[in-house]
Amino acid sequence: MEWYLIGIGGALLTTFGFVPQIIKMHRTKSARDISPVTLLQFSAGTILWALYGYHIGDVIIISANVISFITLVAAIILYNSYSRK
Amino acid sequence: MEWYLIGIGGALLTTFGFVPQIIKMHRTKSARDISPVTLLQFSAGTILWALYGYHIGDVIIISANVISFITLVAAIILYNSYSRK
Numbered sequence: 001m002e003w004y005l006i007g008i009g010g011a012l013l014t015t016f017g018f019v020p021q022i023i024k025m026h027r028t029k030s031a032r033d034i035s036p037v038t039l040l041q042f043s044a045g046t047i048l049w050a051l052y053g054y055h056i057g058d059v060i061i062i063s064a065n066v067i068s069f070i071t072l073v074a075a076i077i078l079y080n081s082y083s084r085k
Numbered sequence: 086m087e088w089y090l091i092g093i094g095g096a097l098l099t100t101f102g103f104v105p106q107i108i109k110m111h112r113t114k115s116a117r118d119i120s121p122v123t124l125l126q127f128s129a130g131t132i133l134w135a136l137y138g139y140h141i142g143d144v145i146i147i148s149a150n151v152i153s154f155i156t157l158v159a160a161i162i163l164y165n166s167y168s169r170k
Contacts (some may be wrong), residue, residue, distance in 0.1 A: 007137040010150075013130030020122035033118035037105035045098030052092040065095075 015064045018042075018071045022078060031082040039079060043072040100149045103127075103156045107163060116167040124164060128157040 018039075025031045046065040053061030103124075110116045131150040138146030 003137060003140045006133050006140070010130050010133030010137055013126050013133065017123055017127045017130060020126060021120035024120040024122075025118065028118065030118050033110070033113065033115050035106040035109040037109075038102055041098050041105060042102045045095045045102060048091050048095030048098065052088060052095055055088045055091070 011060070011064050015068050016071065018068070018075050022071060022075050025075070025078040025082055029082050031079045032084075034075075034079050034083065036076070036079055036083070039072055039076050043069060043076070046072065096145070096149050100153050101156065103153070103160050107156060107160050110160070110163040110167055114167050116164045117169075119160075119164050119168065121161070121164055121168070124157055124161050128154060128161070131157065 021034070025034070046069040050062050050065035050069065053059075053065060106119070110119070131154040135147050135150035135154065138144075138150060
């Protein structure tokens with residue numbers, strides 16, 4: 001069994017995990033039910049993970065968490081635009 | 086600098102990242118804006134990560150992803166209850 005593909009699959013699914021949520025907010029122009037704490041908590045978590053990845057010299061951990069962080073910034077911007085509408 | 090604390094901090098923040106979202110859905114009894122694709126994608130991702138952790142014998146990866154998966158199951162149950170209200 002190609003175990004590294006399992007690892008890559010898990011990494012891709014979670015790294016881009018907020019993309020469907022971003023698409024839904026963008027499409028519905030609504031974000032009232034989204035928890036901003038969840039978005040901020042994940043953002044802080046990905047920053048710490050990326051720092052840790054930098055410390056241990058792991059390019060995969062750095063890349064995955066920087067990409068995740070970018071999607072979270074997009075999600076937070078959309079949340080701020082649409083949560084009151 | 087205690088780098089392992091940075092890693093643990095990142096792991097705790099992301100592992101329990103959906104807890105505030107679960108609390109918000111439970112409190113507001115509303116989940117219309119939540120993307121079920123995001124919840125399912127993260128669920129699948131954590132299963133693959135846990136399998137990969139099992140393969141490489143990493144208890145931290147297994148534990149973090151099993152805990153995440155449990156929170157995601159709770160989030161999916163709440164989404165199914167409240168997304169149509």
